[in-house]
Amino acid sequence: MHELSIALSMIEMAAEEAERRGGVQVNAIHLKLGQLSGVVKDALLFSYEVACEGTPLKGSRLVIEEIPVVVYCPACQVETTLASLQQFCCGACEIPTSQVVRGQELEVVALEIE
Amino acid sequence: MNTEPRLVEVRQKVLKQNDLLARALRQRFREAGVYVVSLVSSPGSGKTAFLEKTLTLLREQQCRVAALVGDLATENDAARLARSLAPVKQITTGTVCHLEAAMVERALEGWQLDELDCLFIENVGNLVCPSSYDLGEDLRLVLLSVTEGEDKPLKYPTIFNTADVAVITKMDLAEAVEFAATLAVHNIQAVRPGMQIFQVSAKTGEGMNELLRFLGAKFDESKQLLVG
Numbered sequence: 627m628h629e630l631s632i633a634l635s636m637i638e639m640a641a642e643e644a645e646r647r648g649g650v651q652v653n654a655i656h657l658k659l660g661q662l663s664g665v666v667k668d669a670l671l672f673s674y675e676v677a678c679e680g681t682p683l684k685g686s687r688l689v690i691e692e693i694p695v696v697v698y699c700p701a702c703q704v705e706t707t708l709a710s711l712q713q714f715c716c717g718a719c720e721i722p723t724s725q726v727v728r729g730q731e732l733e734v735v736a737l738e739i740e
Numbered sequence: 741m742n743t744e745p746r747l748v749e750v751r752q753k754v755l756k757q758n759d760l761l762a763r764a765l766r767q768r769f770r771e772a773g774v775y776v777v778s779l780v781s782s783p784g785s786g787k788t789a790f791l792e793k794t795l796t797l798l799r800e801q802q803c804r805v806a807a808l809v810g811d812l813a814t815e816n817d818a819a820r821l822a823r824s825l826a827p828v829k830q831i832t833t834g835t836v837c838h839l840e841a842a843m844v845e846r847a848l849e850g851w852q853l854d855e856l857d858c859l860f861i862e863n864v865g866n867l868v869c870p871s872s873y874d875l876g877e878d879l880r881l882v883l884l885s886v887t888e889g890e891d892k893p894l895k896y897p898t899i900f901n902t903a904d905v906a907v908i909t910k911m912d913l914a915e916a917v918e919f920a921a922t923l924a925v926h927n928i929q930a931v932r933p934g935m936q937i938f939q940v941s942a943k944t945g946e947g948m949n950e951l952l953r954f955l956g957a958k959f960d961e962s963k964q965l966l967v968g
Contacts, residue, residue: 628838628869635754643750653745664871664898711897714933722933732754732872740745
């Protein structure tokens, strides 16, 4: 359960950014969350609400865009969006591949401010 | 004044601080000529027994080894590892379920890194949280004991995917628990194709030589990179 410390880092980052922009109000944090990031969406949403208490971000929303895992097959030169994390393989030739192109994101992409 | 809500682009990795620190640590390790191996697994998979055996065997080969060991509460693991006579330091994380680069950096205070050939970092027993945190290691080993069942890799694909090498431990118990090694290997390959897998027993020493040869080759490889 490291989602709470992840939530705290995001809130700190957003508060600093808000400060830099002259003390604007942050209504929402937009986050890209890869399926291979090791972070659980529901746990993060729950932690976020708790972690916002007593900070300038109290009442703000966390908007999560989940990023599926995409692997690359060097033989076919194609990218495949994995249907299951239990099978890392090319969608065309079905040969296993561990070249992950996307899905490891844990990145704040935007802030909704006013 | 414009008070309409608007979206501003930020683009910042949440774990940027940890990533930066890990990068600095990796550089420091490289300059000191230390090869760093981290260990992740669920609680009770035999990390400490495996590490004690590894440290002992490497010391017999005149390899200068040391270990940092993360645990939530006790210092028992450090006491056990100290039996190998290698320098060992415990990192007690309190309620934190994983190690972070900053904890590693703090634990290294007072250590002469250039007097070491290899440093092991044993993470807190947890198959979820440690996967997100880079510790500056060269190689991440994920351990799976035969008593945990062959489908563990399918249940925790992320940690297996972020690790470099899998070690199946407690092989001396394989028969007693009817462990199907081929199935376990198949499952590991499904979530991390091409992953190198070792099957060992710290108790009997089975498979340890093979693993040590592999690690030795890795140490040499990194030293040559340093010289080159």
